[in-house]
Amino acid sequence: LLFAGFLAQVPASADNRPLQRQVHSGQRTRVAAFMDVRDNCRFRGLPIIRMLDPPHHGTISVEKAQNYPKGCTANTVLSNELFYQSEQGFHGSDSFEVDIQYSNLRHLIKFEIDVQ
Numbered sequence: 829l830l831f832a833g834f835l836a837q838v839p840a841s842a843d844n845r846p847l848q849r850q851v852h853s854g855q856r857t858r859v860a861a862f863m864d865v866r867d868n869c870r871f872r873g874l875p876i877i878r879m880l881d882p883p884h885h886g887t888i889s890v891e892k893a894q895n896y897p898k899g900c901t902a903n904t905v906l907s908n909e910l911f912y913q914s915e916q917g918f919h920g921s922d923s924f925e926v927d928i929q930y931s932n933l934r935h936l937i938k939f940e941i942d943v944q
Contacts, residue, residue: 846923846938853943854916860939861895863907864930869900872931874908881925883941886914888924914943 851857864872879888889911894904914922922941928934 844936846940848940848942849912850942850944851912851914853914853918856889856911856913858909859912859941860910860937861893861907862910862928863895863897863905865897865900865905869897869902869905871905874906875928875930877908877910877929878927879924880927880936881923881938883912883914883922883924885918885920885922885943886912886941888912912939912941914941919943 847860849857849859851859862875862877864875866872874892877890882888890908891911893907893909895907895909896904910926912922912924920943922943923939924941925936925938927936
């Protein structure tokens with residue numbers, strides 16, 4: 829699975845710990861927004877996002893949206909929002925991993941999802 833992609837609004841931690849999110853069963857929930865911006869808060873482009881390990885108990889979807897880059901309030905830029913939705917009635921743990929390739933760097937991000 830390949831998504832045309834983005835820079836993390838919620839960046840991976842420096843020590844590569846998974847990003848943890850809590851969601852409600854069967855409910856589509858935004859778990860991250862990604863964009864690629866220059867130091868002056870201007871849009872650089874959308875990164876390429878590849879699904880490395882899909883979730884076992886849900887689905888992932890991506891939508892384009894306008895968002896403010898972290899630390900920038902003057903203008904919005906095009907971003908990709910990442911959504912997770914568990915199977916209806918599932919409760920427990922799920923996870924997935926994505927590879928995000930920006931114009932000048934690359935991140936592997938694992939998400940751990942607590943489905944309530």
